[in-house]
Amino acid sequence: MAIILFVRNLLPRLSIYSDEKKSELQFEIFEHLMENDFSKERLATVFALLDAYLMQTIGALEMEEALTQEKRTAGLLIGEMNEMIASMHGANERQDNRLNTIQEETAEVIQEGNQKSHILSKVRGMFQELIEEFREEARLLNAKAEHFRMTADFDPLLTELHNRRAMEAHLKGAVEDFARSGTPLSLMMIDVDHFKNVNDTFGHQAGDDVLRALSGIITAHAIQYDGFAARYGGEELVLIVQDMDLKRTLLKAEAIRADVENYDFRNRTNGQLEDTPINFTVSIGVARLKVGWTAAELVGAADAALYEAKHSGRNRVCVAKK
Numbered sequence: 001m002a003i004i005l006f007v008r009n010l011l012p013r014l015s016i017y018s019d020e021k022k023s024e025l026q027f028e029i030f031e032h033l034m035e036n037d038f039s040k041e042r043l044a045t046v047f048a049l050l051d052a053y054l055m056q057t058i059g060a061l062e063m064e065e066a067l068t069q070e071k072r073t074a075g076l077l078i079g080e081m082n083e084m085i086a087s088m089h090g091a092n093e094r095q096d097n098r099l100n101t102i103q104e105e106t107a108e109v110i111q112e113g114n115q116k117s118h119i120l121s122k123v124r125g126m127f128q129e130l131i132e133e134f135r136e137e138a139r140l141l142n143a144k145a146e147h148f149r150m151t152a153d154f155d156p157l158l159t160e161l162h163n164r165r166a167m168e169a170h171l172k173g174a175v176e177d178f179a180r181s182g183t184p185l186s187l188m189m190i191d192v193d194h195f196k197n198v199n200d201t202f203g204h205q206a207g208d209d210v211l212r213a214l215s216g217i218i219t220a221h222a223i224q225y226d227g228f229a230a231r232y233g234g235e236e237l238v239l240i241v242q243d244m245d246l247k248r249t250l251l252k253a254e255a256i257r258a259d260v261e262n263y264d265f266r267n268r269t270n271g272q273l274e275d276t277p278i279n280f281t282v283s284i285g286v287a288r289l290k291v292g293w294t295a296a297e298l299v300g301a302a303d304a305a306l307y308e309a310k311h312s313g314r315n316r317v318c319v320a321k322k
Helices: 002-013 019-034 040-069 074-088 093-112 116-153 164-181 195-202 204-224 246-261 295-311
Strands: 185-192 228-233 236-242 266-269 272-277 282-288 317-319
Touching: 019 040, 164 185, 164 228, 164 236, 164 295, 185 195, 185 204, 185 246, 185 295, 195 204, 204 228, 204 236, 204 246, 204 266, 236 246, 236 295, 246 282, 246 317, 282 295, 295 317
Parallel strands: 282 317
Antiparallel strands: 185 236, 185 282, 228 236, 266 272
């Protein structure tokens, strides 16, 4: 009975429906009630129907109200559109010409339209097409910018590794972080053992391929702990590690050394891999930044540790003593 009374009071407020439609809605609700099923599921169905009618009415009334309150004239709409388009000018001549065309087309739509909802819908569609067009141009520009960034920051041969300029910039920032927060900072200096012999025996192309294989190994390790891998010069590579104590850093360096030693590298001749592998190893010097040190002193300490690794048998990891 409560639902019946509610529906009868509700119907006059469903102003978007005709009397015939209101009768249909009332009959649809009463059909459910006439089945004498007052379970939670059936009541939920009835409430869902009532809610749908209410939401449709409320939505329509809100739209009607919005259109009623929209007092802007076509002239004001054109003025606002011109202002919007003017703010988008300046990217390049082609886009400026495209915007001028859009400006003319939107003015025609506004002047010819007699329903603001239709005008706004059509103009919105025109701008969406324009934005998609400009977005594609932006994507192409971003691709070019990324190419230039790669050229500026990454090594031309070992493209997975940053170049020395980028390394020095990163290291400077890391040293500043250490000074502010005391975040541990370590540096590994990595060098291929007897690299000249690889070049002399197998050729410089094989030497380059060895360096590429090594850069792949180091990059894979760096990704695991957010390290910064770079080519320092020649066959010397650098891995900068933050927020890791010295003991763990040495374990990571030892893992790199072992992976290189066990790497099955094969030279490629006329597009075919050779049967006999080229075995190569690396020596690694590790240093941890100390209070008062500069970036150059950290690199120098790691370089001294690398020198010790070279002169104490190679294929090993040594830590800076000072």
